[in-house]
Amino acid sequence: MNTFIVICKDKKNSISKRLANRSLHLKYLKSLKEKLIMAGPILNSNGNPKGSILIIKYKNKKKLEEFLKKDPYAEANLFESVKIELFKRVF
Numbered sequence: 001m002n003t004f005i006v007i008c009k010d011k012k013n014s015i016s017k018r019l020a021n022r023s024l025h026l027k028y029l030k031s032l033k034e035k036l037i038m039a040g041p042i043l044n045s046n047g048n049p050k051g052s053i054l055i056i057k058y059k060n061k062k063k064l065e066e067f068l069k070k071d072p073y074a075e076a077n078l079f080e081s082v083k084i085e086l087f088k089r090v091f
Helices: 014-030 061-069
Strands: 002-012 034-042 050-058 079-086
Touching: 002 034, 002 061, 014 034, 014 050, 050 061, 061 079
Parallel strands: none
Antiparallel strands: 002 050, 002 079, 034 050
16 A cells, blocks of 8 residues: 555635535545545645645555546536545654
């Protein structure tokens, strides 16, 4: 099992789209159970979400990409970019 950090940046002026899909997104992430190490929004200077960070254990990057494509935020076309990197937890 590999650990990945996923960095998603929202499209501009998309807070209403984010809020409209938030509960479905959270429910979807909960399906990961112990695979999900950490998740939360990236905030702008006003304290509003402008993206998301996920740290997830997954078999491989391809399987993770398949999972992420079905996320309600991705299906709503919320993100301007999604970056996936291998991650090593030290602390």
